Amino acid sequence: MRNLIAAILTFTSGAALAQEATPAPEAAPATEAAPATPNTDERVTNTEGKVASIEEQLAEIKSILSPLTKLKFSGYVQARYQWEESREDGTGGYSRFLVRRGRLKATYTGDLVQYMLQIDAVPTGVTVRDAEATLFIPGTKQNMSVTLGQMKWPFGYESVQSSSDREFPERTRVVRAFLPDERDRGVKYAGKFGFFRLGVGLFDGNGMSYPGSVGVDNDKEKDFVGRAGFDLKWISGGVSGWYGHTMGRGAGETYRHAHERSRVGADLQVYLDFLPIGATAIKGEYIKGKTYVSNGAELLDRQASGWYALLVQNIGLTNAVAVRYDYFDAATGIPATAAAPGSDRPAGTNAIGTIGATAIHYFGENLKLSVTYEHPMTATVAGVKDPRDNLLTAQLQARY
Amino acid sequence: MKNFIASIAAVLLLALPGAARAGTVTVKGSDTMVILGQRWAEEFMKKNPNTKLQVTGGGSGVGLSALINGTTDIAMSSRPMKEAEGEKLRTRFNTTGTEISVAKDGVTFYVNEGNKVDALTQEQLKGIYLGDITNWKEVGGPDAPIIVYSRENSSGTYVFVKDNLLNGDDYTSSAQTLPGTAAVVNAVSKEKNGIGYGGSAYAKGIKELKIKKGNEAIAPSAENIKTGKYPLSRDLYFYLRNKPAADAKAFIDFVLSPEGQALVTKVGYFPVK
Numbered sequence: 001m002r003n004l005i006a007a008i009l010t011f012t013s014g015a016a017l018a019q020e021a022t023p024a025p026e027a028a029p030a031t032e033a034a035p036a037t038p039n040t041d042e043r044v045t046n047t048e049g050k051v052a053s054i055e056e057q058l059a060e061i062k063s064i065l066s067p068l069t070k071l072k073f074s075g076y077v078q079a080r081y082q083w084e085e086s087r088e089d090g091t092g093g094y095s096r097f098l099v100r101r102g103r104l105k106a107t108y109t110g111d112l113v114q115y116m117l118q119i120d121a122v123p124t125g126v127t128v129r130d131a132e133a134t135l136f137i138p139g140t141k142q143n144m145s146v147t148l149g150q151m152k153w154p155f156g157y158e159s160v161q162s163s164s165d166r167e168f169p170e171r172t173r174v175v176r177a178f179l180p181d182e183r184d185r186g187v188k189y190a191g192k193f194g195f196f197r198l199g200v201g202l203f204d205g206n207g208m209s210y211p212g213s214v215g216v217d218n219d220k221e222k223d224f225v226g227r228a229g230f231d232l233k234w235i236s237g238g239v240s241g242w243y244g245h246t247m248g249r250g251a252g253e254t255y256r257h258a259h260e261r262s263r264v265g266a267d268l269q270v271y272l273d274f275l276p277i278g279a280t281a282i283k284g285e286y287i288k289g290k291t292y293v294s295n296g297a298e299l300l301d302r303q304a305s306g307w308y309a310l311l312v313q314n315i316g317l318t319n320a321v322a323v324r325y326d327y328f329d330a331a332t333g334i335p336a337t338a339a340a341p342g343s344d345r346p347a348g349t350n351a352i353g354t355i356g357a358t359a360i361h362y363f364g365e366n367l368k369l370s371v372t373y374e375h376p377m378t379a380t381v382a383g384v385k386d387p388r389d390n391l392l393t394a395q396l397q398a399r400y
Numbered sequence: 401m402k403n404f405i406a407s408i409a410a411v412l413l414l415a416l417p418g419a420a421r422a423g424t425v426t427v428k429g430s431d432t433m434v435i436l437g438q439r440w441a442e443e444f445m446k447k448n449p450n451t452k453l454q455v456t457g458g459g460s461g462v463g464l465s466a467l468i469n470g471t472t473d474i475a476m477s478s479r480p481m482k483e484a485e486g487e488k489l490r491t492r493f494n495t496t497g498t499e500i501s502v503a504k505d506g507v508t509f510y511v512n513e514g515n516k517v518d519a520l521t522q523e524q525l526k527g528i529y530l531g532d533i534t535n536w537k538e539v540g541g542p543d544a545p546i547i548v549y550s551r552e553n554s555s556g557t558y559v560f561v562k563d564n565l566l567n568g569d570d571y572t573s574s575a576q577t578l579p580g581t582a583a584v585v586n587a588v589s590k591e592k593n594g595i596g597y598g599g600s601a602y603a604k605g606i607k608e609l610k611i612k613k614g615n616e617a618i619a620p621s622a623e624n625i626k627t628g629k630y631p632l633s634r635d636l637y638f639y640l641r642n643k644p645a646a647d648a649k650a651f652i653d654f655v656l657s658p659e660g661q662a663l664v665t666k667v668g669y670f671p672v673k
Contacts, residue, residue: 279495365469
């Protein structure tokens with residue numbers, strides 16, 4: 001109750017004070033003179049001040065945004081429908097949708113430095129494809145560089161070509177065998193001297209697919225990989241080499257020891273412009289080597305070789321067709337055999353030649369549709385059939 | 401399966417007509433060349449009313465990018481195509497492209513008419529554009545800060561100055577970028593302490609600087625640019641994906657004809673023939 005009375009007294013005294021504080025109405029202000037219209041000089045001065053202020057703000061914004069212009073994001077998604085025919089005995093064959101590649105790449109390029117990180121995010125997982133730091137050698141206008149990290153091996157043509165630029169959905173068998181996933185950890189020097197190109201590096205050698213040691217090396221052996229090439233615009237090519245060792249235990253060996261892992265290769269690309277419907281390109285590559293990874297196992301000292309030839313014809317601005325023949329002998333020097341005595345299937349070491357054709361349509365600069373049909377022909381012996389394994393791939397690629 | 405293949409084929413066939421743009425030739429790129437391109441197009445269309453030419457600017461980089469992306473037939477460029485651009489063209493169209501030199505130009509440095517500086521060495525210009533020289537008194541002018549104007553990095557002239565004057569180094573961060581040569585001229589004509597650059601065709605109402613070489617001051621005159629005596633002279637190019645054909649070939653034939661080259665002189669550049 002006492003609180004209530006106190007509150008009432010407080011309220012009434014406040015109201016009284018408020019009434020006392022109300023000021024007496026003031027006399028009406030004298031009529032002010034209408035503001036004078038600014039003359040031209042004043043308006044120019046005001047405008048110049050505003051422009052100077054805007055320029056100052058613009059300079060500040062530019063200094064903030066300038067580094068961002070050096071950072072670029074790019075990427076692409078390859079979504080597919082694939083159909084493979086079934087074999088005579090009902091095995092093999094499939095019809096499926098898949099996301100083959102989902103790449104996201106961030107690149108920062110400064111005057112002396114380049115950073116690049118590329119990931120591949122697909123339904124089966126996310127993997128780091130490239131993680132590299134590059135120093136452009138000062139005074140060379142970015143024509144010479146040293147790169148450290150995980151990057152592509154400087155070998156051949158098809159292995160370093162972006163999957164988003166390739167006409168066929170997958171690389172050839174020989175490239176997939178000798179340069180699986182195309183990447184490794186190491187250090188690389190790249191240089192351009194006029195039309196001459198040089199790329200050499202020292203790498204772990206195991207790449208990204210070596211069984212049991214993805215991302216790390218399991219030995220002290222290092223592999224030297226390099227390519228010396230030329231680029232005269234309408235014709236380019238080069239020779240590549242790889243020499244190194246891998247620690248492993250071959251058949252009948254008690255202890256691991258270093259086995260030679262080597263490759264040699266040559267590639268050539270010719271760009272012609274003689275047909276009125278569009279340009280024509282002819283590309284080819286040959287690789288021969290020893291020791292490679294197949295079906296999750298490193299085949300020590302195994303000799304293999306292969307080659308491909310590719311013809312691409314552009315038709316107008318938005319269409320292209322291509323034909324490719326690729327040949328891979330998984331065990332050079334070993335004649336074709338059956339998978340097992342009495343089997344009507346060929347052995348896994350038999351040579352395979354694949355003829356393929358593809359049609360490509362570009363829906364503008366960001367979207368590409370390709371339909372590819374491939375017919376593999378496996379070497380056979382009497383009583384052994386070439387398996388039915390033709391493959392149709394329809395791919396829609398979106399990139400930015 | 402047959403239906404599936406038929407559907408794919410139908411998509412491809414439906415898309416094919418989109419590629420055809422008969423009778424229209426698009427020309428895009430260098431702002432330095434846009435007036436020249438428009439004059440050529442006007443005269444050509446008077447003689448060939450069935451052919452439509454669309455000429456737009458945007459900068460050399462924009463034009464070459466459009467050529468690589470397939471959105472223009474001819475790219476105008478005030479600089480040679482970069483190696484990376486050539487590689488993109490080769491990757492996408494399997495072609496090395498066709499380069500045609502259609503005119504010559506001198507990159508001229510402008511100062512305000514009231515500026516008493518008439519000539520600078522290339523080293524002094526480089527110092528100004530790198531930000532090492534910031535006051536006119538350092539190069540024989542008044543005691544006043546130098547207001548540096550530049551072009552946007554999509555401009556071929558920007559790249560030309562960067563490569564040929566600055567040896568590839570970056571412009572000073574205080575350089576104000578303007579969207580076209582006409583804007584640079586306008587800014588320098590109003591800013592008494594300004595300096596800018598562009599094609600000589602636009603150099604009206606301001607003073608063109610001579611380039612000092614030893615005891616000689618070389619003016620960006622027609623003769624000096626044609627002979628290459630003026631050190632910052634360059635070719636202006638048309639780039640096409642393939643060898644010129646049909647309407648594009650007819651237009652280029654006109655551009656390189658005596659009549660087309662006479663227009664080059666009228667606009668203020670220098671003929672190649």
